[in-house]
Amino acid sequence: MHVQNHSARKTAAQFALSAADQKRLQPLAAAAESTPQRMLKFVLRDGFAYCEEFVRRVNAGLVSAQRGESGTPDQFKVLVQTPVPAPRLPSARIEHGPDIPVPNLPARA
Numbered sequence: 001m002h003v004q005n006h007s008a009r010k011t012a013a014q015f016a017l018s019a020a021d022q023k024r025l026q027p028l029a030a031a032a033e034s035t036p037q038r039m040l041k042f043v044l045r046d047g048f049a050y051c052e053e054f055v056r057r058v059n060a061g062l063v064s065a066q067r068g069e070s071g072t073p074d075q076f077k078v079l080v081q082t083p084v085p086a087p088r089l090p091s092a093r094i095e096h097g098p099d100i101p102v103p104n105l106p107a108r109a
Contacts, residue, residue: 024048031055 017025022036028048029039032055043051 021048028052028055031059 017040025036025039025043028043028051029036032039039051046054
């Protein structure tokens with residue numbers, strides 16, 4: 001969420017995080033060696049679950065590299081190309097009642 005304020009001094013969204021989210025943001029920022037303010041933009045864009053998993057994987061890779069467990073270039077390529085699973089969100093269900101007509105679409109040629 002990004003709302004621009006036309007003031008010369010401010011360009012920011014104005015909202016408040018819950019106390020639980022603030023507590024969750026602190027260790028995430030520390031693990032990423034960043035600030036909560038910098039991490040917040042990623043959390044707002046990608047969600048906590050994705051950011052936490054991403055930071056965990058990056059840190060595990062750094063530790064592995066420091067131990068000399070880097071592996072082959074092919075192994076690295078597979079690791080980098082493996083997507084981080086997105087959190088499951090409830091799917092939207094659209095139900096058509098008897099009073100809502102569903103158009104007949106022409107068959108594809």
